[in-house]
Amino acid sequence: MVAFAGWLSELAGRLRPGGGWYGVFAARDPEGLRACFDGTELPPWDVVESLLQDLGEPPGAPRAVRGRVLHQAAAAVHDRAPGAADDLADLRRLREREARQAETRVLDLARTPGPELAWARDDLSRARARIAELTARLARVEERRTPAPAPAPTPAPARRRPRGARYAWLDYTDDAGDAGDLVDAPGAGRTATVAGPAPQAVPELPVAGAAPRGARFGGAAVAPPPAAPAPPADPGQAARAAGNAVYALRRLRAQGRGGDAHGLLCEALAGPPAWLPVLAAELHRAGLAADWATLLWEAASLPPARLAAVAGALADAGRPHDCDQLLRQGVARPVEELAGACAALFAEGHQPEAQALLAAFLRVRTPEDAARLAALDPAALTPRLLSAARAVSPSRERDLLHALRVAGLA
Structure with a gap:
């Protein structure tokens, strides 16, 4: 304060x-x-x-x-x-x-x-x-x-399906074959049905140890072991989910329910990262660019491996500006979490994005913070930090070198 x-x-x-x-x-x-x-x-x-x-x-x-x-x-x-x-x-x-x-x-x-x-x-x-x-x-x-939920989930009751705007991001079909997610539609007493395939499980956020979950919690000090690669995203399913979410957001904004709209955006972060670029395009087409900016801000505090996955998905989809913005906003995190995010980005082959994260970190954090970051993995992070500092400015490189020497890392 x-x-x-x-x-x-x-x-x-x-x-x-x-x-x-x-x-x-x-x-x-x-x-x-x-x-x-x-x-x-x-x-x-x-x-x-x-x-x-x-x-x-x-x-x-x-x-x-x-x-x-x-x-x-x-x-x-x-x-x-x-x-x-x-x-x-x-x-x-x-x-x-x-x-x-x-x-x-x-x-x-x-x-x-x-x-x-x-x-x-x-x-x-x-x-x-x-x-x-x-x-x-x-x-x-x-x-x-809130305590963590119980490693065995309770099966959902038969024929019970989620209702309301917060579930607009998910596609599913109930056990009777009645497809769709129900959200309010214009006109009293009517609902709109958005068709979708069979239920898709929301993936768990990658965490390490007993780290808390959620958009504003980090994971471990180092990147968790690499998970099995996710199956390719279905473009049609991603488009349906994005259209459903945009429809619900418009309704919520029209009703002045900003809190519910924010909750819906946070729900989207639990879905497949490869769906987010599709949602970004749909939000911009609908004139909801501010909602995309809000979603990026929330994504900046995802656990390290999840942050890396979202940044990589944006880069792979040809949205480098969004990727850079996400990484710049992520530099507020503790250095332990940033080390995990960098490790995950490098492990997934996103070297430019990892270097962009380090450069953004060096622009707004002190050289002493950078030295603490390097100390978490000196062999990997010290040369990369120096390279990023060199790209920022000669004075930033000099300041970092001094901090590294004081910390016994250079």
Whole structure:
């Protein structure tokens, strides 16, 4: 929290007082903004993004990436405190009420477009973004508190099938041959049936030892033993699943159910990695590029081997920009997890992606962090880190060499 507050204060010092979004936030909630600068409160990420926008910083710039890393770390520390789940739940209820009020204002003002309508739409957009952020944080808290399920699964009852938007990513057929996943369709009392083949098991996330599972948990310090190769993805099945998910997302967004939409995106990360590029293309065609950005952000905290699998699938599908973005966002992880992700990428033959991960790490983490990373596997990581530092800049290579010498690794 202190580190993030220092970064935020340094950012504010570069802004023009009273101008841009900085001036708006200071006028609307001066005490809340001061608490954020003091480190006693954590601002929603949309506020930080707006301040970066005032400064003209693009999302992938070093200052923006560093801020995202610190914001994520501060949120993780805050959410481990006793009572954090109740606080987050209360805050989410407040944001949901704000979203409903903003929706009402947007509808009331839609007949007379003007500045007030623009502000109402901005309030609604921010409320939805904050609901999604709080929902993700709450899910991580609950995952930490929930014990692991029992190595023998209980068979599902006959003729029982999942219902609702969270299952839109899965295709299945019930035992009577009645195919489809049911999601709400336009019109009262009707449902849309999305045809699909026989049930497909959701693959287990690769983990090592007793590491917790879920999008915001890492695996082990080193890569787990390589698993058996997955069967080739069925393009038709991937397309059906993507279309189903996009349909459900549109419905949820139209109803203002941002939390459920975020949950659906997280469900997609449990499916075959090779399906994700198909989903990306479908989301962009549907004008839901922001949902794809959210999914990439969640994917950045998958366990190391799973992160490597998703990055490799994006690279293999001709989406290098998405792959690079995923890896850049993953550098907030502890060095032990990054070592596992690098090892998995190299083991799967994705050397360029592994080097890109190391380069992104060196741009936003300290040379001392890089030395700690190298110490986990000096023979493999030290030369690769030096190569990545050389590609970043000569000064970064010099700083890394000094840190490695201090650590006795060079």
